[in-house]
Amino acid sequence: MKTPLKKIAILGSTGSIGVQALDVIASHPDLLQAEVLTAHHNADLLIEQARKFNPNAVVIVNEDLYTQVKEALASTDIKVYTGENALSSVLEMDSIDLVLTALVGYSGLKPTMSAIRAGKPIALANKETLVVAGELVTGLAREKGVNIFPVDSEHSAIFQCLVGEFHNKIEKVILTASGGPFRGKKADVLATVTKAQALKHPNWTMGAKVTIDSATLMNKGLEVIEAKWLFGLRADQVDVLVHPQSIIHSMVQFEDGSIKAQMGLPDMRLPIQFAFSYPDRYPSAFPRFDFAQYPSLTFEKPDMETFRNLALAFEALKKAGNMPCVLNAANEIAVEAFLKDKIGFLKMPEVVEACMTKMPFIPNPTLEDYVNTDKETRIKAYELIN
Ligand code: MG
16 A cells, blocks of 8 residues: 655745755655745745645745745745744644644744644754743643654654663663864863854754854753653753764663664754654665774763853753743843854853843743743843843
């Protein structure tokens, strides 16, 4: 019997993950179909993608660009929607089998919740969603019986190690980190690094936000919190290990002491494809890892004194409540300011730490509390920067 097509909605199809996801879909036309594509403001690329993949519907969030997209697709039967709310309502379409959330930052929270409410399985590439409101999001997913498949390479690695072991207890997970472009550097060097240097990641090609987060180790910090929620772990069950070659994407240690690792060349298409294909594996033409080319895989402890963000993330995770939400909002503003050359590299963790000290702590936040915490932290972070 022919396998039915898996119809995928991509939230954020014009970003780095979205583009790579379409690459995966294009290589499996008999298995995968792009059902909905959404973009915030990159109308030109959205139009190009829509013409190539012929989805059922597209959303251009920025309303000023609606006419451009609508007119460009007038000769097709692709439905065109616009506005922030369309992002959520379009996900209720019956034909969608899986939603890939590849939005950047806090903006991913609302549409991800809508997709879960609509009963759609999630391929989650937007880690900030779980960092900000992990308890709420995973609670809703349990209530709706919806699966959340990780797309982040580390969490996909853990998930792949757990296949066939879901009933076995995890002793701990070991999240690997490349260490970013400034591994081994101390504060005196970090004080002078430029945006261009920070945007040059040694192993991965990614969007600007996550690349800066990788350079400050905040990315690993956010991933520690993401791992807690995805796999139901305590803070002391998540270890971070620097592994500069980025070949082992993460590991799981079980109760008997056995460790499983998932390996491969750093290529985001692999975790994206696994989130689409699970429980199966699809063939792929991605380049293969060759052990002989890598005579040594090396490991070291992360330097949390120099790269404060990772320590702050562990602190936020232990404190829980709205503290990870504060961490995330302050970091989003700090990264944005760094990308606009308004602040230096070391000011980013300073802003995050100051916000964590100054914002009121809420032990059991509601969705409204998260929304307010996010908003007020951003205001506080702006004040600290300007
Ligand atoms: Mg990652």
